[in-house]
Amino acid sequence: MKLKIVKGTRDLYGDDVKRFQYIEEKARQVFSVYGYQEIRTPIFEKTELFAHGVGEGTDIVGKEMFLLEDRRGRSMALRPEGTAQVVRSVITNNMMRQNNHLRFYYFGPMFRYEQPQKGRFRQFYQIGAEYFGVSTPDADLELILILRQFFKEIQLHEISFQLNTIGCQKSDCRPAYKNKLIEFLQDHVDSLCENCSNRMHDNPLRVLDCKNESCIAVTSEAPKIHDTVCSDCKDHFSELCHMLDDHQVSYSVNFRLVRGLDYYSKTVFEVFSDNLGAQNAAGGGGRYDGLFEIYGAKVVPAIGFALGLDRLALLTSPEKKEQKSVFVVGTDRGAVCKLVATCREEDIICQYDPFQSSMKSQFRQANKSGAWKVLILGEEELKAKQVSVKDMQDGQQTVVELSAVVGYLKKSVAN
RNA sequence: GCGGAUGUAGCUCAGUUUGGUAGAGCUCCGGAUUGUGGCUCCGGUGGUCGCGAGUUCGAGCCUCGUCAUUCGCCCCA
Numbered sequence: 001m002k003l004k005i006v007k008g009t010r011d012l013y014g015d016d017v018k019r020f021q022y023i024e025e026k027a028r029q030v031f032s033v034y035g036y037q038e039i040r041t042p043i044f045e046k047t048e049l050f051a052h053g054v055g056e057g058t059d060i061v062g063k064e065m066f067l068l069e070d071r072r073g074r075s076m077a078l079r080p081e082g083t084a085q086v087v088r089s090v091i092t093n094n095m096m097r098q099n100n101h102l103r104f105y106y107f108g109p110m111f112r113y114e115q116p117q118k119g120r121f122r123q124f125y126q127i128g129a130e131y132f133g134v135s136t137p138d139a140d141l142e143l144i145l146i147l148r149q150f151f152k153e154i155q156l157h158e159i160s161f162q163l164n165t166i167g168c169q170k171s172d173c174r175p176a177y178k179n180k181l182i183e184f185l186q187d188h189v190d191s192l193c194e195n196c197s198n199r200m201h202d203n204p205l206r207v208l209d210c211k212n213e214s215c216i217a218v219t220s221e222a223p224k225i226h227d228t229v230c231s232d233c234k235d236h237f238s239e240l241c242h243m244l245d246d247h248q249v250s251y252s253v254n255f256r257l258v259r260g261l262d263y264y265s266k267t268v269f270e271v272f273s274d275n276l277g278a279q280n281a282a283g284g285g286g287r288y289d290g291l292f293e294i295y296g297a298k299v300v301p302a303i304g305f306a307l308g309l310d311r312l313a314l315l316t317s318p319e320k321k322e323q324k325s326v327f328v329v330g331t332d333r334g335a336v337c338k339l340v341a342t343c344r345e346e347d348i349i350c351q352y353d354p355f356q357s358s359m360k361s362q363f364r365q366a367n368k369s370g371a372w373k374v375l376i377l378g379e380e381e382l383k384a385k386q387v388s389v390k391d392m393q394d395g396q397q398t399v400v401e402l403s404a405v406v407g408y409l410k411k412s413v414a415n
Numbered sequence: 416g417c418g419g420a421u422g423u424a425g426c427u428c429a430g431u432u433u434g435g436u437a438g439a440g441c442u443c444c445g446g447a448u449u450g451u452g453g454c455u456c457c458g459g460u461g462g463u464c465g466c467g468a469g470u471u472c473g474a475g476c477c478u479c480g481u482c483a484u485u486c487g488c489c490c491c492a
Binding site for chain 1: 491
């Protein structure tokens with residue numbers, strides 16, 4: 001049996017785990033300041049949940065889901081994203097009955113069957129937030145402020161924040177724009193890349209997102225969605241922009257930003273970093289006022305975002321906070337274990353060398369572990385019921401009564 | 416799914432040209448007159464050369480396949 005890790009997955013340990021923990025910790029902190037509660041949903045759902053919510057025509061649903069069959073032949077999917085699930089949970093648990101608005105955040109692994117590369121995995125981790133029940137731009141603003149605060153908290157400065165509106169489903173809004181756009185594209189179809197000329201009819205907005213130079217040249221001249229959306233969407237967007245200006249949020253409006261999931265409406269945004277290679281999106285989100293309705297539930301306006309934890313981990317290095325730890329060395333195993341146990345019971349972080357090696361080796365271990373002080377239990381100390389305490393920073397050594405060593409350490413920690 | 420690059424010790428990599436006993440640095444372990452770390456010096460452990468076939472007297476090196484990583488396309492987190 002070959003013990004190999006599955007393609008696009010990885011084991012996280014050592015510094016990787018520290019980075020993840022650091023980011024999660026900061027996220028929890030910021031989310032709780034804004035009144036968000038954690039929600040934990042299953043790692044798999046019925047396939048139809050994602051198919052209906054995210055959209056049958058999207059890449060995620062069309063070719064990237066990990067599908068499995070349960071024992072009765074029902075189709076299940078490992079979750080490719082978080083929003084559909086949180087919405088499902090709000091609906092199945094009837095949460096809006098008792099609340100007119102709700103705030104949730106979540107962490108966890110997501111799964112997409114894609115070609116792995118830098119910052120892109122088949123099992124990847126997201127941090128997400130969803131805000132339900134508020135249709136005014138206050139909610140949009142709040143999520144963007146959370147993002148700003150979070151990035152500040154993890155000391156990530158070199159990111160750019162892009163914003164757009166993609167209108168709503170009303171006939172005089174996105175559908176009208178789509179028609180205008182298709183009409184325009186048809187006149188320039190010869191200049192479009194193969195991919196775009198194929199998808200311009202069923203998904204014309206995606207053409208705006210194409211990186212092909214010739215397509216960019218064409219779409220630069222295309223009608224802009226801002227000029228076509230309905231007055232409601234237009235007001236929503238300009239009000240949001242004013243609010244962002246008012247809060248000194250730096251952002252740029254990118255009319256090419258359209259997002260690949262069907263459920264978005266009005267505001268969409270993405271966060272980019274130049275230090276991520278080809279996968280330069282660290283996070284993204286938007287408003288999805290229509291998703292509850294798609295699921296046959298009463299309409300609830302909502303907005304949310306997701307951040308790629310794996311990608312954030314590539315961009316951040318956790319501040320090193322030293323936890324003062326102690327290392328016990330000695331020749332008498334029993335005495336060493338006893339003192340170690342005593343320290344640990346008193347919540348003093350304590351290690352020892354389990355192999356009873358030479359003093360020299362034990363000190364090497366102590367040094368390697370980054371110990372703050374070494375407690376030395378030699379024959380002389382044992383006889384006198386004392387402990388020599390060596391400070392590993394300055395090398396100074398003092399003798400303390402065995403019975404008083406815990407008190408001594410606790411007092412020293414405070415300094 | 417499609418292109419390009421790469422795969423040799425725990426890590427970073429040489430060795431491939433011209434096939435002939437597997438290398439370096441760092442890490443790790445041990446020692447430097449026996450109860451004391453870091454620095455220095457000395458020594459040691461560690462590799463089915465990604466995996467599988469083929470050519471050959473002989474393959475880390477040549478050929479084919481395969482898996483993985485990586486950079487792009489695509490898409491997104």
